[in-house]
Amino acid sequence: MTTKVVESFSSVWSRIRFATPCLNELKLWTTLGFALLAPLLYAAPRAxxxxxxxxxxxxxxxxxxxxxxxxxxxxxxxxxxxxxxxxxxxxxxxxxxxxxxxxxxxxxxxxxxxxxxxxxxxxxxxxxxxxxxxxxxxxxxxxxxxxxxxxxxxxxxxxxxxxxxxxxxxxxxxxxxxxxxxxxxxxxxxxxxxxxxxxxxxxxxxxxxxxxxxxxxxxxxxxxxxxxxxxxxxxxxxxxxxxxxxxxxxxxxxxxxxxxxxxxxxxxxxxxMVLVLSEEEQKLTDAQRSTRDGLERELKALKEQRAKMNEDEYYTKLETLMGKLGEVYETKS
CATH class of the missing domain: 3.40.50.1460 (Rossmann fold)
Known part of the structure; x- marks a missing residue:
């Protein structure tokens, strides 16, 4: 695995960890890992x-x-x-x-x-x-x-x-x-x-x-x-x-x-909302960032509702959201 992909892992994990307490991290890393093995190749234009x-x-x-x-x-x-x-x-x-x-x-x-x-x-x-x-x-x-x-x-x-x-x-x-x-x-x-x-x-x-x-x-x-x-x-x-x-x-x-x-x-x-994007963020299109941001907000809302949900329901919804989040990074511009 290249250094840039490792950095991608770190970048994504730092953004989502707030919403995933007591999580099976290995499973999440596996879900996101395959998506991030093919990083995007160029900086997308900003709208x-x-x-x-x-x-x-x-x-x-x-x-x-x-x-x-x-x-x-x-x-x-x-x-x-x-x-x-x-x-x-x-x-x-x-x-x-x-x-x-x-x-x-x-x-x-x-x-x-x-x-x-x-x-x-x-x-x-x-x-x-x-x-x-x-x-x-x-x-x-x-x-x-x-x-x-x-x-x-x-x-x-x-x-x-x-x-x-x-x-x-x-x-x-x-x-x-x-x-x-x-x-x-x-x-x-x-x-x-x-x-x-x-x-x-x-x-x-x-x-x-x-x-x-x-x-x-x-x-x-x-x-x-x-x-x-x-x-x-x-x-x-x-x-x-x-x-x-x-x-x-x-x-x-x-x-x-x-x-x-x-x-x-x-x-x-x-x-x-960021003006000067990091090197990793530049690899995403505006549409991808928008989708990612929406999923992050859903993750935060899910975390806030966790106390009202049983464990299976919580982790099922969490895995679904994490899968969608991985797809954002898998899709090339």
Whole structure:
């Protein structure tokens, strides 16, 4: 067995082990092993577009900060082989509306907002170089889009956009938990440095950084900044990906389940979304990754229902799902 196939085993096992406690590992390795003996031969094209919106900087200092973030995002997109569109200037709001109305329905879309935000007590706004736009306007622009959309809003007051933007096939990440956190948000700086594959942000060591991992890395780095500076934190990021309009703080992940008081935790889909794919992930097509991700969610749901099932039923369903998962890696693009 070649080194690459062994790495494929490790990669797949690291993704599914969370859903398979007390499992006969030999049987699973056998099921997946035959599928992985014929690895895919080339990187498949991505059906993903990234739109980066840059707002008014206000000062030269913030202009430099925004440029650093833009450079990190565009560099990551180039590395990922993904088309990135930059929207900025006096017609930012107009151009963004046009860009979203013409989005390719066959492509997923990531919308990144870099800049400042404001809140007048009623509406949260994104500060563009020309006319600003608010949460209701942005929600109206993305509402017609049927494809999966991820919005990474890194400006201050971005928490005011979360509820309006959430929904089916929507992942929303904001730098703040509410619109009244109006001071400059540093979260976006740390998120931008992580999304390209920063090793420190790769929590599961699968050689790629997901949206959730970048969120957790940036949240931790932001908290550390305020602690080291001896200041009260003025930003608390949220992730929302289950459509209920209620975000989840980074501190919840990895915490004692009993401490969550039965609240619904976001992050399941964000954990599967990656910009810069690992070498192994590049061998799969978008369709294969989509199928694989769906099966992983089914595995997680099965695990959660295990206590209500007898052992034979549980392992029968588990083996079926694992067989289907093996087929994903067996099918060549």
């Amino acid at each position: 993903l577009d990234v739109v980066i919106v840059v707002g008014a900087s206000g000062t030269e200092e913030y202009g430099k900060k925004f440029k650093t973030q833009v450079d990190a995002w565009t560099g990551a997109c180039t590395k990922a082989g993904v088309t990135a569109t930059l929207v900025r200037g006096e017609k930012t709001t107009e151009e963004l509306a046009k860009r979203l109305s013409s989005a390719d329905p066959a492509h997923s879309l990531w919308l990144v907002l870099i800049g400042h935000g404001t809140f007048d007590g009623r509406e949260a706004m994104f500060s563009a170089e020309g006319p600003d736009f608010d949460a209701k306007q942005l929600a109206a622009w993305i509402k017609p889009l049927k494809q999966e959309v991820a919005v990474i809003h890194t400006a201050s007051s971005s928490g005011g956009f979360l509820k309006a933007l959430s929904g089916k096939n929507r992942i929303v990440i904001t730098s703040t938990k509410s619109p009244d956190e109006v001071f400059y948000a540093r979260f976006g700086e740390y998120f931008a440095e992580a999304i390209g594959g920063k090793e420190e942000a790769d929590l599961d060591q699968d050689k790629q950084v997901s949206l959730l991992e970048a969120f957790r890395h940036a949240s931790k780095a932001t908290a550390t900044f305020y602690e080291n500076d001896g200041r009260l934190a003025t930003e608390h990021a949220l992730v929302e990906d289950n459509g209920d309009g209620v975000g989840t703080r980074s501190e919840v992940f990895g915490a004692d389940p009993s401490a969550t008081n039965g609240m619904t935790i976001d992050g399941e889909r964000a954990a599967q």
